[in-house]
Amino acid sequence: NAGVTQTPKFRILKIGQSMTLQCTQDMNHNYMYWYRQDPGMGLKLIYYSVGAGITDKGEVPNGYNVSRSTTEDFPLRLELAAPSQTSVYFCASSDLAADTQYFGPGTRLTVL
Amino acid sequence: AQSVAQPEDQVNVAEGNPLTVKCTYSVSGNPYLFWYVQYPNRGLQFLLKYITGDNLVKGSYGFEAEFNKSQTSFHLKKPSALVSDSALYFCAVRDLSNTGKLIFGQGTTLQVKP
Numbered sequence: 001n002a003g004v005t006q007t008p009k010f011r012i013l014k015i016g017q018s019m020t021l022q023c024t025q026d027m028n029h030n031y032m033y034w035y036r037q038d039p040g041m042g043l044k045l046i047y048y049s050v051g052a053g054i055t056d057k058g059e060v061p062n063g064y065n066v067s068r069s070t071t072e073d074f075p076l077r078l079e080l081a082a083p084s085q086t087s088v089y090f091c092a093s094s095d096l097a098a099d100t101q102y103f104g105p106g107t108r109l110t111v112l
Numbered sequence: 113a114q115s116v117a118q119p120e121d122q123v124n125v126a127e128g129n130p131l132t133v134k135c136t137y138s139v140s141g142n143p144y145l146f147w148y149v150q151y152p153n154r155g156l157q158f159l160l161k162y163i164t165g166d167n168l169v170k171g172s173y174g175f176e177a178e179f180n181k182s183q184t185s186f187h188l189k190k191p192s193a194l195v196s197d198s199a200l201y202f203c204a205v206r207d208l209s210n211t212g213k214l215i216f217g218q219g220t221t222l223q224v225k226p
Contacts, residue, residue, distance in 0.1 A: 048213060103148075
């Protein structure tokens with residue numbers, strides 16, 4: 001039982017490039033979330049999903065897209081990367097809306 | 113709008129002394145409150161949560177938190193700090209929308225010195 005896994009761990013992008021951050025959970029959780037963490041700012045919700053085929057915007061969705069074709073996977077797509085997207089990205093999942101969220105190890109992204 | 117505040121950027125404690133990391137919240141209705149810990153270059157780990165019931169919640173690694181409705185606070189405590197407790201601590205409140213979304217405080221760095 002690996003929990004929540006994220007790939008890659010680190011990535012450097014040039015301005016205007018695109019990439020997909022992968023997130024997979026093996027706990028059969030319905031709820032999944034993408035956060036970004038900036039120094040001194042806590043975590044901000046980018047997108048979330050309450051089940052396969054259902055996604056919605058969080059607090060800071062601009063510049064990102066998601067899809068949820070399976071229960072296990074919740075990839076985050078960055079189109080036209082900008083320096084403002086330099087951050088650490090965390091994926092999380094939970095079983096019920098009120099339950100504990102389990103976090104992946106994060107992806108550190110730098111856009112130059 | 114719901115919010116969480118952690119008024120201290122950093123808390124410094126000597127090993128063996130009690131520690132408190134402060135958190136206050138603003139929500140309408142009954143809050144669901146959480147504490148998470150983040151060690152360097154790691155993801156967030158769940159420590160404890162308050163949903164209902166006893167105001168004193170016990171969690172992992174000897175941590176506990178006291179829910180105080182009148183003061184809208186949910187402070188994290190430990191009777192005797194360890195150097196290994198040094199980390200970044202986040203308080204969070206669940207969004208009212210029943211989607212499980214969490215609203216996080218900005219985090220407090222705990223430094224425990226030998």
